[in-house]
Amino acid sequence: MARKPPTKPRKHATQQRSRATVDALIEATARILVTDGFDKASTNRIAGKAGVSVGSLYQYFPGKEALVAAVVERHGNELTQVVRRALTDVAALPMEQAVRKLIAAAIEAHRIDPTLHRVLSEQMPRTGKSESMEMLSSETYALFRAYLDAHRDEFRQVDLELAAFVCVTSIEALTHSAVLHHSEQLTDEAFEVLVDEATRLIVRYLQ
Amino acid sequence: MARKPPTKPRKHATQQRSRATVDALIEATARILVTDGFDKASTNRIAGKAGVSVGSLYQYFPGKEALVAAVVERHGNELTQVVRRALTDVAALPMEQAVRKLIAAAIEAHRIDPTLHRVLSEQMPRTGKSESMEMLSSETYALFRAYLDAHRDEFRQVDLELAAFVCVTSIEALTHSAVLHHSEQLTDEAFEVLVDEATRLIVRYLQ
Amino acid sequence: MARKPPTKPRKHATQQRSRATVDALIEATARILVTDGFDKASTNRIAGKAGVSVGSLYQYFPGKEALVAAVVERHGNELTQVVRRALTDVAALPMEQAVRKLIAAAIEAHRIDPTLHRVLSEQMPRTGKSESMEMLSSETYALFRAYLDAHRDEFRQVDLELAAFVCVTSIEALTHSAVLHHSEQLTDEAFEVLVDEATRLIVRYLQ
Amino acid sequence: MARKPPTKPRKHATQQRSRATVDALIEATARILVTDGFDKASTNRIAGKAGVSVGSLYQYFPGKEALVAAVVERHGNELTQVVRRALTDVAALPMEQAVRKLIAAAIEAHRIDPTLHRVLSEQMPRTGKSESMEMLSSETYALFRAYLDAHRDEFRQVDLELAAFVCVTSIEALTHSAVLHHSEQLTDEAFEVLVDEATRLIVRYLQ
C-alpha cells in the first residue's frame, strides 16, 4: 500500500504574520479548487494566488494534500458549527419542529459555499472523503442520535443507530442534491415546500 | 472555461481482435480505478494491465477520459438494467410491495461492483459525474416518476416531480451508503431490516 | 554518425496496378507536404490519402524518407525538363536573347508547383537539400557552363566556372525569391520588368 | 490551418543564475541544430546539453520553437550588426567602393557561424524562416534601399524597390552559396576574385 502523504500543518504558526500566510494559503487553495478543480490546483498556483513563494508554502504545509485537508477542515468546521448550533437550539423542541429546523439548517449549511462543497465531496482522490469529509457527517450523526435518544418517547420504538442512519443520510442527500443540482429552481417558495416534504419524510418515518 | 477532453471512442472496432483489445482496456481501466483511484490511472498503466501497448490504447480511445467514460457507460448500463427490470416487474404491484422490491433492487444494483461504483461516483473530475453518472439517476428518476403517475390514486395528492425527487434521492442515498460504507455490517438480517426501514420511509411519506 | 534511412524504392513496379499505387503514394505525399508541411506528413496519413493501407506503402517504399525522396525526384525532373529544354532551345541564340529566355524559363520552372518547391527547399531535414534538391542546380549549372563555353567569344574573358556560378546562383535566387515571396506582386507587367532587370544583370556582367 | 506554437520566452530571467541558464539553453540549441538538425533537437537533448533539467527549459521557454526562435534572433542580431556597421561605414563612399565593401561584409557576416546559418535558413518548419530569418533580409533590404536613394545620381534611373531587390537577393545568394557550399575553395585569393566578380555584377547592373 502506498504511504499516504502527511496532512498535518508543519508548525502551529503562533506568530501573527505566519497566521496570515497560512490563512492566505488556505483561502487561495479553496478559491482555486472552486474555479479550476482539484487537478489544476498546483502548489505554484496556490502560492502565487496567496501572494507568497512556493518555498513559503512548504514552510507551513508538508504538501498539497495538507493544504486541501486544511480547506476541508475549515469548510467542515463551518458546516458543523451550523449543524451543531441547530441541534442545540432544537434540543428541547418537539419532534416535528425540531426536524423542520434541522432540515432548514442542513440547507443553510450546504449553502455556505456550495461549489466548494461540491468539489470537496466529488473530486477528492482516495484520502479525502473518507477521512475528512465524512467526519462532518459522523459528528452530525452522533449529535442527531443523541437528540433521538433524548426524545425517544415521542416516536415508535426503533433501533436508534438505524434510525439515525436513515434520517441523517436522507436529509443530507436531499439538501445536498437540492442545493447542488437544483439550486436554480430553489426559490423561497420551493424552499418552503422542500422543507415541508423532507420534514414529512422524516417525521412520519419516525412516528 | 477549460475545454473538456474528448470522451468519444475513436473507432468502433469491428474486427474480433480489436473488440478484445477494447474490452481488455475498459476492464483494465475499471480494475485500476478500483485499486488505485482516478489519478493513479495512467494510460501506460492501463495499457500495461490490459496487456496491450499504449499505442493500441490511443488507437481506440482519444485519452484517459474516454476510457473512464467507457467504464462509466458500461457500469451504468449494468445498473440501469437492474433498475429497469425491477421497475417493469413492479409496474402492476401495489405501492408497498413495489417500493420494497425497488429498494431491494437498488441494493442489488449497488452491489454489482460497489468499489467501482464508489470511485465512479466520488472521484470524477469535471466530466464524469455530472455528465454520465447522473444520467443513470435521471433514467431511474423518470421511470420512477412514471410509476407514481400510474399509481397516483394509491397515495395522497402531491407534486409528482417533487415526490419522485424525494424518493429517488433518499433511496439512492440509503442504499449507496449502506453498501459502500457499512457493507461489513450488512448481514442478511440487517439487509432485511434496512429494506423494512427504507420501505417504511418511502411508503409513509407517500401516504 | 547516424545511418541514413534508405531512399530507394523497393521494387521496380513493373505491373500496372503497382505503378498506380506508387504514383498515388507519391502524389499523396506531395499534397500533404504542401498542405501540412514535413512533420505532419505521417506515413499513415499518406497511405490514407493515397487510398491504400500503411502495409502497402511499405511494400513499395522502405520508409518515409524514400517517399519524400521520390517527391523530390519527381519535382526535380519536372524542373530540370523545363530548364533543359530552354537550354537546348537557346543553344544557338546570341547571348542577350539566350539569357532572357533562360530567365523566363527559370521563372516558369519555379511556377510549376511553387508551394511544393518551397516546402522541398525549406523544410528538408538533413538528407534533403544537399543530396537531391541540389542535383537540380548541379545539372543546370553544367548545362549553363556548356552554353558559356560554346559562346565564349561573345563576352569578356572570364573563368567559366566562376561566371557560371555567379550567373546560375543569381538567376536561381532572383526567380526563386520572386515566385515564392512576391508572387502576389508578380503581374504580367512586373514579370516583364523583372526579366528585363535580371537579363541586364547577367548580360552586363558577362560583357 | 494549424495553430503555430508560441515562440515568446516565458520569463525575462532577471537573476544572474537564470540568465546563465537561459544562455546555456540557447547555446545548446544552436549547437544541436548545427550537429543534428532541427528534428533531432528534442527538448530533453537540449536541456541535457545545456546541463540543466527539462523543467528549467520549460521555465523559460514555452517549447522547442521558442528556443529556436531565440537562436534565430541571437544569430540574426550578430549578422545584422555586421551589415549595419558596413552600411554606415559606406554611406559616403562612391558606388563601386561601397558595393565592394558591402559584399565583403556580407561574406564576413555569413562566416559568423556558417553551419548554423545554413540550418536556420534551410530547415525552418513553418514559423522560422518567414517570420524571423527574413526580418534580417528585410532590414538589410531597407538599409540598402536607403543607400541607393541617397546615391541615386550615381547610376541610371531605376525603380529603387526593384533595384534593391535584385542587388540584395543576388549578393545574399552569392555570399551564402560561396560560404556554405564552397568554403573549402574559398582561399584568400578566391575570395578576392569572388568579391571582384560580385562587385562587377552589381555595379554594372546599376550603371
Added chain:
DNA sequence: TATGAATGAGAGTTCATTCAT
C-alpha cells in the same frame, strides 16, 4: 524566514514500422 530557480520522475501522446491474417 522568504524566495524562486532548479529538479526530474512520470504523464500524455504520436508515429514509423512490423507482421499475422
Added chain:
DNA sequence: TATGAATGAACTCTCATTCAT
C-alpha cells in the same frame, strides 16, 4: 498482395518538492 491492428521508443510538457541564496 493487401490490410490494418499492434507495437514501443521517443517526445513534449507538468508539477510536487528541494535547497542555495
